[in-house]
Amino acid sequence: MDQQNLFDCSEEKAWCPGCGNHGLLEGIKQALQELGKEPHQVVVASGIGQAAKLPHYIKANGFNGLHGRAIPPAVGIKIANPDLTVIIHSGDGDSYGEGGNHFLHNVRRNMDITHFVHDNQIYGLTKGQASPTSRPGHVTGIQTEGVILQPFNPIATAISLGCGFVARTFMGDREHMVEIMKAAIKHRGYALVDIFQPCVVFNKINTFKWYKDHVYKLEEDYDPGDKVAAFQKSLEFDDGIPIGIIYKEDRPPFLDTIEYLSEEKPLVDRDLDPKNAEEFMDQFY
Amino acid sequence: MDFNLLIGGSAGQGIDTLGTLLEKVLQRSSYYLFTNKDYMSRIRGGHNFNQIRFGSKPIYSHKNALDAIVAFDETTVTEHLSRLKEGGKILLDESLKDEIDVSEDQVVYLPLKEGAKEVGNPKVFSVVFLGALIKALDLDLKIGKKILEKTFKEKLLEVNHKALIKGFEMDLNSWDLKKPENTDQRIMINSNEAIALGALAAGVTFYSAYPMTPSTSIMEFLAANQKKARIVVEQAEDEIAAINMAIGASYAGIRAMTGTSGGGFSLMAEALGLAGITETPLVVANVQRPGPATGFPTRTEQSDLSFILTASHGEISRMVTVMRTPEEAFYKTARAFNISEKYQTLVILMNDQYLADANQTIKPFDFSKIQIDRYIAGEEDLPKGDYQRYRFTEDGISPRIIPGKIPGKTVLADSDEHDENGNITESAEVRIKMMDKRMNKMKALAEEVEEPWFIGKENPEILLVGWGSTYGTLRETVEILQEEGHSIGALSFGDLYPLPTKVLKEKVQGAKKIINVEQNYTGQFAKLIRQETGIAFDHSILKYDGRQIALEELIESVKEVL
Ligand SMILES: Cc1ncc(C[n+]2csc(CCOP(=O)(O)OP(=O)(O)O)c2C)c(N)n1
Ligand code: SF4
Ligand SMILES: [Mg+2]
Numbered sequence: 001m002d003q004q005n006l007f008d009c010s011e012e013k014a015w016c017p018g019c020g021n022h023g024l025l026e027g028i029k030q031a032l033q034e035l036g037k038e039p040h041q042v043v044v045a046s047g048i049g050q051a052a053k054l055p056h057y058i059k060a061n062g063f064n065g066l067h068g069r070a071i072p073p074a075v076g077i078k079i080a081n082p083d084l085t086v087i088i089h090s091g092d093g094d095s096y097g098e099g100g101n102h103f104l105h106n107v108r109r110n111m112d113i114t115h116f117v118h119d120n121q122i123y124g125l126t127k128g129q130a131s132p133t134s135r136p137g138h139v140t141g142i143q144t145e146g147v148i149l150q151p152f153n154p155i156a157t158a159i160s161l162g163c164g165f166v167a168r169t170f171m172g173d174r175e176h177m178v179e180i181m182k183a184a185i186k187h188r189g190y191a192l193v194d195i196f197q198p199c200v201v202f203n204k205i206n207t208f209k210w211y212k213d214h215v216y217k218l219e220e221d222y223d224p225g226d227k228v229a230a231f232q233k234s235l236e237f238d239d240g241i242p243i244g245i246i247y248k249e250d251r252p253p254f255l256d257t258i259e260y261l262s263e264e265k266p267l268v269d270r271d272l273d274p275k276n277a278e279e280f281m282d283q284f285y
Numbered sequence: 286m287d288f289n290l291l292i293g294g295s296a297g298q299g300i301d302t303l304g305t306l307l308e309k310v311l312q313r314s315s316y317y318l319f320t321n322k323d324y325m326s327r328i329r330g331g332h333n334f335n336q337i338r339f340g341s342k343p344i345y346s347h348k349n350a351l352d353a354i355v356a357f358d359e360t361t362v363t364e365h366l367s368r369l370k371e372g373g374k375i376l377l378d379e380s381l382k383d384e385i386d387v388s389e390d391q392v393v394y395l396p397l398k399e400g401a402k403e404v405g406n407p408k409v410f411s412v413v414f415l416g417a418l419i420k421a422l423d424l425d426l427k428i429g430k431k432i433l434e435k436t437f438k439e440k441l442l443e444v445n446h447k448a449l450i451k452g453f454e455m456d457l458n459s460w461d462l463k464k465p466e467n468t469d470q471r472i473m474i475n476s477n478e479a480i481a482l483g484a485l486a487a488g489v490t491f492y493s494a495y496p497m498t499p500s501t502s503i504m505e506f507l508a509a510n511q512k513k514a515r516i517v518v519e520q521a522e523d524e525i526a527a528i529n530m531a532i533g534a535s536y537a538g539i540r541a542m543t544g545t546s547g548g549g550f551s552l553m554a555e556a557l558g559l560a561g562i563t564e565t566p567l568v569v570a571n572v573q574r575p576g577p578a579t580g581f582p583t584r585t586e587q588s589d590l591s592f593i594l595t596a597s598h599g600e601i602s603r604m605v606t607v608m609r610t611p612e613e614a615f616y617k618t619a620r621a622f623n624i625s626e627k628y629q630t631l632v633i634l635m636n637d638q639y640l641a642d643a644n645q646t647i648k649p650f651d652f653s654k655i656q657i658d659r660y661i662a663g664e665e666d667l668p669k670g671d672y673q674r675y676r677f678t679e680d681g682i683s684p685r686i687i688p689g690k691i692p693g694k695t696v697l698a699d700s701d702e703h704d705e706n707g708n709i710t711e712s713a714e715v716r717i718k719m720m721d722k723r724m725n726k727m728k729a730l731a732e733e734v735e736e737p738w739f740i741g742k743e744n745p746e747i748l749l750v751g752w753g754s755t756y757g758t759l760r761e762t763v764e765i766l767q768e769e770g771h772s773i774g775a776l777s778f779g780d781l782y783p784l785p786t787k788v789l790k791e792k793v794q795g796a797k798k799i800i801n802v803e804q805n806y807t808g809q810f811a812k813l814i815r816q817e818t819g820i821a822f823d824h825s826i827l828k829y830d831g832r833q834i835a836l837e838e839l840i841e842s843v844k845e846v847l
Contacts, residue, residue, distance in 0.1 A: 011708050039695050043688060045533070048700070055697065056708050061688040062697040063536055064707075065529065066559050072526040076533025076541065077688075079491055079517055084537070084689045105522035260512045267517065268538045268687060272488030274619070274655035280485055280510050281650060284472035 005029045007039055009059040020197035020208070021050060024118060024171040025057055028089070031181035032060075042085045045074035047099060049091035049125045051118030051197070068098025071106050074113050081268040082112065082255055085185060092119040092194075096132040096152050103154075106190055107161040112253040114184045114191045117154065120199035121206045128202030138205055155234035158192045159227065159247045165191035166230070166247040170215050172196075172208055176243060183245060189253040196241075218244035225249065286341045286463035288422075289348060291365055293334035294357025296327055299411035303355070304335035306415050306432055311339050312473045312646055313428045315465040319344040319757070321833065322642040326498070326582040332360050341465040345610070345757025347643075348836035352460075355418065359384045376414075376421065376457075393421075393457055400451040409448035416452020423459040426450075472649050476640040479611035479650075480570055481506040483618030484542055486655045490516045491541040493530040495523055498582050499638040500546045500572035524549035528556040528569065535565050536698055538661070538687035540622050544570035544634075547589050548579065554596045557631060561601025561723065563698040564675070564683070566625035568618070573637040575831045584831030585638035587753055588805035591812065593633055594782055602628070602726035604733070605782035607635040607753035613779060614640075615650045623658045624733055628726045629685060635781070637804070639833040640754040664691050673705040674698060677718060681725045727783055734780035736788040741767065741774025744795035749775035749843065750822070751802040752810050755834065759802065762839045771847070775802075778810070784817040793820055800824040800846060804834065 007029040015021045032042060042060040046052035048067035055062030061084070065073050070090040078086045088095075095103055095117045103115075121138075123129040130143045132152035139146045158166045165187040169180040177195065184191040196215065198208045222244065224230060230247035255261060264270075292307075294300040304320070311318050318339040325331035336347050351368045354361060356377040362385050369375065375387065379394040400413040412433070419429045429449050437445050474482070481503045484492070494504045508518040521527035527543045534541035545553065550571045560567040571593060575586035593605055604624060608614040614636065621632040662684035668676075672694040676683045683705075688696040697707030702719060704710045738756070740763045751759050759775040766773045776792060778785075793799055801811040801822045806829045811822045824846040828834045834842075 011706075014709070038692065040689055040692050043537075053709070056699075059695060061695045062699070062707070063533060063563075064697070064699045064701065064709075065532075065563075066555055066700055069525065069529045069556070069559075072521070072529030073533030073536065075526075076491065076493070076530035076535075077537040079519070079530070080534040080537035080539040080541070081687075081689055101522050102526055105526070258517065260515060261517070264515050267490040267534075270488075270490060270515075270539075272540070272657050272659075274486040274488070274652045274657060277482065277485040277514070278652045280482055280514065281472060281652075284474045284478070285470065285649075 005033050007032055007059050009057055011056050013057050014053060015050060016201050018200040019050070020120065020171045020199065021054070021118060023174060024177070024195060024197055025054055027171060027174055027177045028087070028116065028181060029058060031178045031185065034178070035182055035185060037085055041083070042087065043074070043077050045077065045086065045088045046070050047090045047094035049094045049123070050199070051089055051091040052094055054089040068094055069102065070094055070099060071102040071115065075106060075109065075111050078111050078113050079255065079267065081266050083266060086113040087185065088113060088115045090117065091124065091131070092117055092121060092133045093123045093131040096154055100132070104157070104161065107158055107163045107192070110164065110189045110251055110254050112188050112190070112255065114187070115193065116181070117192070117194045118197040119194050120197045120203055122199050122203040124199045124202055135205070153234060154192065154194050155246055156231060159231050159234055162251070163192055163247065164189040164249050164251045165245070167192070167245045168194045168196070168241070168243045170196040170211050170243055172212055173243070176217065180245065187248070189251055215241045215243045218242050218246070287338065287344070288340060288352050288460070288462060289336065289338045289350060290353040290355060291334050291336050291351050292355040293332065293361030293365060295330045295360070296325065296333050297329040298357045300333060300335060300357055303411040303414050304337065306412070306436065307418055308337060308473065308644055309432045310415070310419060310424055310428050311337065312471065313432065314424050315468040316340065317343045317465070317646050318473070318644065319347060320644045321347045321639060323832070324583050332364060334361065334365070341463055341467070345760055346836060347833065350837065355414065356381070362387065376417065395455055395457065397452070400455070401448060404444055404447045404451055406444050409445055412445045412448040413452040416449040417455050417457060420453050420455065421457055421459055423462055426453050429453070470649065471646040473644050473646045474611050475502070475642060475644050476608045476611045476614040476636050477502040477572060478506050479614035480608070480618045480634060480636065482650065483615040485510070485514060486615070486652055487540060487619040487622040488657050489540045489542050489622070491519070491531065491534045491539055492516070492543065493519045493521045493527040493541070494544050495521050495527050495549055497546040497549045499574055499641045500544045500549070500570065502641060503544045503570060503572070524552040525556065528553040529559070532556060532560050532563070532565050532567060535567055536563070536688070542568045542570070544572065546572050546574050547576045550589065550593070550596065557603070558597035558599050558601055559700050560631050561597065561603070562700055562702070564629040564723065565698065566629050568621045568625050568632050568634065570634040570636065572641050573635065575829070581831040583638065585754070585833050586804050586829060586831060587637055588809065588829065589635070590781065590805070590809040591807070593635065594813065600720070600724060601631065602723055602730065603631040603633060603782065604730045604780070605633045605635065606780045607778070608640055609738070609753055609756035609777060609779050610647070611645050612647055612650070616654065617779070619655045623656065624730070626660045627658065628729055629682060630726050630730070635753060637754050660685065662686050664694070667694070671706065672696060674707045675703060675705045675719065677705060677722065681722050731783040734783055734785045736785045737776040737778040739774065739776055739788060739792065745774030746772040746797045747774070747843070747847065748792055748796035748799045749773070749802050750778070750799060750810070750814070751775065752778040752781060755802055755804070758834060758836055758839050761836050762843060765840060766843065773843070781810070781813070784813060786818050789814065789820070790818065798823045800826060800843065802826045802834070802839065804828050
């Protein structure tokens with residue numbers, strides 16, 4: 001199944017054997033292939049962390065930026081060229097911690113981009129400190145008495161901010177993950193997909209088995225259009241974690257709301273001519 | 286002829302309305318003008334003032350000595366009376382008569398409030414004042430009317446019209462002012478607006494920023510015109526987002542820009558390095574205000590230079606240039622985009638509150654002088670096989686393509702140290718080659734920078750050295766001191782880094798005394814010069830009270846060290 005994927009890339013992966021990132025990578029390549037995308041049409045943006053190395057391991061355009069700053073360049077890219085499929089792959093620390101402010105406001109901005117958060121509930125690259133999604137009591141080299149802070153709930157936060165596509169999946173269920181990925185990419189607007197991705201080295205609590213035992217698929221008749229029900233779902237965790245599309249609502253994406261752009265070519269295709277700007281000097285006479 | 290007028294009052298009283306309208310009337314009357322603003326960081330109350338200096342020849346700076354004070358309150362009189370020239374006049378409302386303690390022949394009391402009331406709207410006070418000033422300055426009432434027609438509509442126009450005439454008909458003498466001979470059409474613009482217009486001319490289609498005085502007017506101008514220009518101006522969630530969005534947009538192939546003031550620039554520091562290592566062209570404006578931290582939000586200083594020169598950890602190439610006039614702001618902004626794309630590097634535009642808020646009347650910009658050079662590679666420029674974003678080439682510049690435009694070619698940009706493909710590397714050898722490639726751009730930039738402007742006659746004994754917004758004041762200081770018989774000249778720098786040194790070395794050689802003039806505490810530009818050339822200054826004139834050095838102050842300071 002993983003053979004002959006257009007998005008294959010020969011670069012040697014610096015992830016640990018058994019790391020959940022490997023399966024996640026295969027999943028996104030499969031999803032993009034199945035959606036009929038070609039490498040040059042896709043940009044993978046990321047911040048810094050283990051997850052954020054993904055752009056190096058996929059044949060596509062990539063922008064591997066700064067820690068916590070995965071979203072803003074992706075937004076700039078999409079504004080410049082809406083013809084590109086822009087996806088983000090970054091960690092839970094990168095997305096919800098260092099980059100928390102961008103996360104909040106880009107849900108509001110609703111750019112047509114897809115954000116895949118590799119949620120291993122830990123800081124992998126920096127060797128095992130608590131992340132915003134680490135559970136209370138989780139002991140690390142820094143949180144020596146266990147995590148005290150309340151965990152960040154990305155699903156509830158995104159729903160409360162009016163995010164148009166909020167989903168959760170587990171990389172251990174490839175089929176589920178790929179279906180969610182495809183739906184997220186197809187969604188017009190900012191889509192958040194929180195993906196459980198075991199870190200086999202630094203998170204000994206939320207292991208592959210732990211996720212497997214804890215997740216359950218949303219019921220067949222679950223209605224992702226019901227905001228209040230979705231919010232309720234988003235609060236479930238300790239007694240079973242729902243995976244699937246938790247909330248979906250179609251809102252016009254950012255660029256669609258700028259009426260004067262609707263008839264125009266993408267910014268990247270504009271013919272630039274200084275003379276066009278001359279009329280803006282009139283206001284100074 | 287050179288007339289200097291101050292309009293003062295508290296925030297919200299209408300001094301800006303009067304100032305703006307009067308400036309326009311003077312512009313339309315073919316006067317040259319230079320205006321500057323001194324305002325407090327508050328929306329109501331306090332003490333603010335605008336100074337309008339106008340005359341029949343170009344004016345490049347403000348000065349202290351006042352010919353007239355237009356007072357909205359008594360504070361304006363007490364604050365500025367000492368600057369009123371002999372024979373100068375204070376104009377104010379008659380209701381303030383009992384509160385002002387000045388000799389009768391210095392004051393002209395006017396029934397302004399009364400006039401506004403008679404017209405039927407106390408809010409038109411400023412326009413009654415305008416009418417009176419049009420009379421006092423011997424200007425054409427018709428021009429005043431025209432300006433009102435452009436500013437107000439319908440009912441509001443009607444009442445303002447009446448107010449204007451009310452003021453104009455007041456009983457007061459006119460100054461005998463020389464009329465301008467040169468009636469060429471001019472624009473009146475400040476340097477922030479000129480930066481914004483330069484950016485539009487250069488083909489900027491995306492501007493992302495977070496509001497911060499005194500940089501916001503760049504964003505405001507672009508936003509006001511975004512619909513017509515079909516561009517995107519986005520208020521980011523913070524400055525970190527603003528610069529990262531601009532970097533993403535530039536990576537994707539458009540001309541993007543961001544701008545801020547010191548505090549926001551501090552937040553951008555990490556991303557400057559991102560632009561550097563990813564070799565993404567980027568133009569960033571920093572409009573300075575006094576720091577550190579929040580400092581003086583609405584005042585002026587030149588204290589970000591040392592920081593800007595090295596902002597970001599690690600080492601990157603950059604060009605730093607500062608504005609001296611609105612003309613320069615326009616043309617240099619456009620140039621910045623060409624240079625940033627030619628060398629795939631960072632260009633930082635500096636300005637400060639003084640120039641950002643100073644309206645000047647100048648020759649209209651010549652858009653035919655602007656060239657857009659993108660330096661973007663096409664498929665034919667590339668070797669076969671996978672595209673390498675950071676390919677080593679003879680001239681050190683890797684061909685840059687636009688992601689998505691060439692099937693089969695993908696672009697990987699990376700903030701880690703990387704190999705030619707853009708993939709993460711830990712190789713010492715590659716690191717050295719990549720550092721050399723990126724830092725070598727400084728050599729090319731050194732060829733691009735322009736020498737400073739020299740003011741004065743050949744080989745002066747005393748050489749003043751300044752940069753940016755002090756240009757006009759340096760120029761006039763030299764002219765006045767030369768007339769007094771001093772052998773004096775000045776260098777005013779625009780391009781700062783890489784530092785152009787040719788003219789500097791020449792002029793320093795012939796001079797007996799060299800003095801740096803800067804609006805900061807530590808003499809940041811003198812430090813740069815010493816670092817780059819070994820030249821040390823004999824004296825420094827440094828001002829860091831948040832107020833721009835005035836002509837008289839500079840002359841006095843120079844005389845002290847002569
Ligand atoms: C400004 C900045 N602060 C800190 C770091 C160090 N750092 C790199 S990755 C990381 C956390 C990574 O955690 P996460 O985003 O969850 O990614 P993971 O490695 O778990 O995939 C930190 C703290 C950095 N690179 N930059
Ligand atoms: S440390 Fe954890 S997240 Fe990082 S590669 Fe290893 S297993 Fe994966
Ligand atoms: Mg993590």
